[in-house]
Each structure stands twice: as structure tokens, then as C-alpha cells.
Amino acid sequence: MSNMLIRTLLLAVVSGYMFTPSIFGCQCNEPGDTISEAKTARAVFTGTVTSLSTRGGDFVEVHVHVIEKFKGAIKNGSDIQIETPSGGPACGFAFSTGRTYLIYAHSGYTSSNLGVSHCSRTATLEESTEDLRVLRSLK
Numbered sequence: 001m002s003n004m005l006i007r008t009l010l011l012a013v014v015s016g017y018m019f020t021p022s023i024f025g026c027q028c029n030e031p032g033d034t035i036s037e038a039k040t041a042r043a044v045f046t047g048t049v050t051s052l053s054t055r056g057g058d059f060v061e062v063h064v065h066v067i068e069k070f071k072g073a074i075k076n077g078s079d080i081q082i083e084t085p086s087g088g089p090a091c092g093f094a095f096s097t098g099r100t101y102l103i104y105a106h107s108g109y110t111s112s113n114l115g116v117s118h119c120s121r122t123a124t125l126e127e128s129t130e131d132l133r134v135l136r137s138l139k
Contacts, residue, residue, distance in 0.1 A: 026091040028119030031104075034134040037121045041104040043072025043114055044135065046125060048100045050079065059083045059110060062095050064103070070135045072105070072114075082114040091117045102128035102135075 031037055038044050047064035055061045062082045066074050074080055082105055085092035093116045095101070104121045105114035116122050121131060 025089055026118055028091060028117075031119065031121045034121065034131045035138075037104050038071060038135065038138075040106075041071060041120075042107055043074055043105040044070040044103070045072065045074060045105075046100060046102050046128075046132075047080075049095050049097050052095060052097055054086060055083070055110075058086060058090070060086050060092060060095070061113075062116070064101075067100065070139070080114070082116055083108050083110065084116045085109065091119055093118050093120070093122055100125045102131055 032040075045066050046068045047066045049062055050065050051063040053061045053063075060083065062084060064080055064082060066076055066078045066080060069076050082103065084095065095116075101122060101124055103116055105116050106120070108115040123131075125132075
């Protein structure tokens, strides 16, 4: 093969990877506004992560102390478990022990637990000021 043909083929392959969405990364639609996301969520609440544990390598079990419930069959002051896929490519949310979050949870992935993904409006409390204002106005 000529060097020119090899270069052309190599350029085509590299360009295909550069301009094609990654099949290995998390791809989400932009979350909706606060009200529409709260309507579709199974539970919406603020809570502090008390511990994290890996379950089967594919999921992280997140233990959360609920502070303020906006929606769902949970109670303020209760300790619950939610799950999220492990790792970014599976759209898992990167929770940290000791941090407090506004959590938009949906049905769990593997059980009756609640599930959270990176694609939801879930965020740290510091990043959720406007969402909290809207949710509290609906109470």
C-alpha cells in the first residue's frame, strides 16, 4: 500500500472517533426544570451521605440521612439506601461521604431501592439554591 493510502485510511478512522459520540461514556439529555423533574421523580429530598459501599461491582449503595422531604414515601430524619451505577460510563452519580445533596431519585436499578444517576438534577446543597427555593414554595 502506498503511504498516501495508509494516511488517508488512518485519517478516516481517527476522524470517525473524534466526531462520533462516544459509545463508552455517559450520555444524558439535559435535565428538565425543577418542577418537571420533581413530578417525574419517585422521591425528592435533601440528605447527607453517611456511607458508601460497592455492591457487586456494578452499583454503589449510598446510605443517606434524610433531612427534608419534598416528595416520596420517606420521612424526615430517616436513614435510607439509594443506589447509583458505579463509574462514569454507566452514568453513576459521584456521591461523597459527609456531603449533603438535593436528591431527585427514581426507581432503583436492581431492587426496590431508589436510584440516582448523573443525568438527574441531583446536586450538592450548595449548587441547589434555586431548586430548593422552588420546591419549598410548593409545600
